[in-house]
Amino acid sequence: MLICAPPALLLPPPGSSELGRHALAVALLVLLALLAAWWWRSRRARPAPGAGGAAPSSGAPSALQQLARGLHKTRARLGLALRRALGQEPSEQTLEELEVALLEADLGVATSEAILEDLRRAWRAGEARSTEALLARLKDDLSRELVAAGNGARLAEAPVPPTVVLVVGVNGVGKTTSIAKLAHHLRQQGRRVLLAAADTFRAAAVDQLRVWSERLGVPIVAAQTGADPAAVVHDALEAAIARGVDYLIVDTAGRLHTHQNLMKELEKIKRVIRKRLPEAPHEVLLVLDATTGQNAIAQARAFREVTEVTGIFLAKLDGTAKGGIVVAIARELGLPVKFVGLGEKPEDVQPFEPRRFVEALFAA
Numbered sequence: 001m002l003i004c005a006p007p008a009l010l011l012p013p014p015g016s017s018e019l020g021r022h023a024l025a026v027a028l029l030v031l032l033a034l035l036a037a038w039w040w041r042s043r044r045a046r047p048a049p050g051a052g053g054a055a056p057s058s059g060a061p062s063a064l065q066q067l068a069r070g071l072h073k074t075r076a077r078l079g080l081a082l083r084r085a086l087g088q089e090p091s092e093q094t095l096e097e098l099e100v101a102l103l104e105a106d107l108g109v110a111t112s113e114a115i116l117e118d119l120r121r122a123w124r125a126g127e128a129r130s131t132e133a134l135l136a137r138l139k140d141d142l143s144r145e146l147v148a149a150g151n152g153a154r155l156a157e158a159p160v161p162p163t164v165v166l167v168v169g170v171n172g173v174g175k176t177t178s179i180a181k182l183a184h185h186l187r188q189q190g191r192r193v194l195l196a197a198a199d200t201f202r203a204a205a206v207d208q209l210r211v212w213s214e215r216l217g218v219p220i221v222a223a224q225t226g227a228d229p230a231a232v233v234h235d236a237l238e239a240a241i242a243r244g245v246d247y248l249i250v251d252t253a254g255r256l257h258t259h260q261n262l263m264k265e266l267e268k269i270k271r272v273i274r275k276r277l278p279e280a281p282h283e284v285l286l287v288l289d290a291t292t293g294q295n296a297i298a299q300a301r302a303f304r305e306v307t308e309v310t311g312i313f314l315a316k317l318d319g320t321a322k323g324g325i326v327v328a329i330a331r332e333l334g335l336p337v338k339f340v341g342l343g344e345k346p347e348d349v350q351p352f353e354p355r356r357f358v359e360a361l362f363a364a
């Protein structure tokens with residue numbers, strides 16, 4: 001920017017007077033102001049986090065392909081059941097078989113029944129008599145169910161950084177790995193991220209997050225095992241503010257809703273955050289393990305009764321043939337699924353988009 005400035009503005013004219021020096025100072029100030037404005041605009045112009053994946057570079061799979069691949073187990077089971085149901089001339093019997101297929105994919109009883117009711121209505125009205133029409137209606141119904149529960153909502157973004165994201169869940173569901181994925185995703189969107197290792201309970205937990213921090217090149221604030229997690233979060237928040245990072249992501253110890261001490265510890269972490277930033281945490285992501293099926297829903301329900309949750313990170317969707325659990329979560333919890341985990345690598349993640357999910361579910 002400075003290089004582009006006309007040389008006449010930067011060089012004092014021969015025999016410059018005091019007036020000339022003032023003019024030079026003013027010109028430099030104007031240039032600095034322009035530079036600051038340009039920097040600010042470029043910061044604001046970045047896409048919102050969660051606005052789809054990064055555009056695939058040539059040769060990289062599209063978001064739909066990545067999701068379809070991640071859902072391969074579910075697709076195999078659902079596809080088989082659907083082919084069984086839809087492979088023949090559709091009849092009332094087909095509808096029964098469709099219901100079984102949906103239940104097998106773990107869409108949940110309530111969701112499967114609601115969808116079947118709509119399909120039966122359409123069938124009786126003569127609106128969905130062909131295989132194609134039935135499938136199209138099924139996809140629309142599923143998308144509607146997902147959208148109605150608020151899915152597709154983006155990750156929160158505080159008007160003034162940092163946005164504080166607290167990541168919670170029971171032991172081993174995938175919290176730390178999901179944090180690495182989230183950090184990777186945010187970095188790809190041009191956000192500056194800081195990690196806080198507030199799982200000081202389990203011996204190897206801090207090291208695990210430290211390894212991710214090094215691998216991803218994302219800074220971390222950590223303390224010794226056994227340190228007070230709220231103190232770690234306090235220090236991390238101060239660092240996030242001082243360094244002007246966009247997102248502070250806090251890893252927490254695995255806990256059951258019945259662990260009174262650990263739940264109290266979580267409330268203490270929140271209090272410490274609120275003392276410094278009254279609007280924070282802006283997001284409390286509950287990580288659920290998709291392979292645990294309906295148990296994940298019971299877990300989420302119990303968790304919500306004791307602490308506030310703003311969204312779900314559904315990990316290990318690649319490890320289950322019951323990926324329909326996403327739909328059940330949406331309907332039964334009314335909590336948005338914000339991200340899905342599709343493998344163990346940092347790039348195996350996607351913001352959850354209902355229509356893409358439904359397309360991937362039925363991809364050939």
Ligand SMILES: Nc1nc2c(ncn2[C@@H]2O[C@H](COP(=O)(O)OP(=O)(O)OP(=O)(O)O)[C@@H](O)[C@H]2O)c(=O)[nH]1
Nearest residue numbers: 171172173174175176177254315316341342343344
């Ligand atoms: N296949 C697959 N594995 C995953 C995914 N997310 C996490 N994992 C694996 O799940 C295991 C547990 O993950 P962690 O991230 O350590 O889980 P955690 O909730 O932090 O565990 P604790 O801190 O012990 O409570 C690891 O082996 C991860 O590689 C996923 O989306 N897909």
Ligand SMILES: [Mg+2]
Nearest residue numbers: 175176199205
């Ligand atoms: Mg962990």
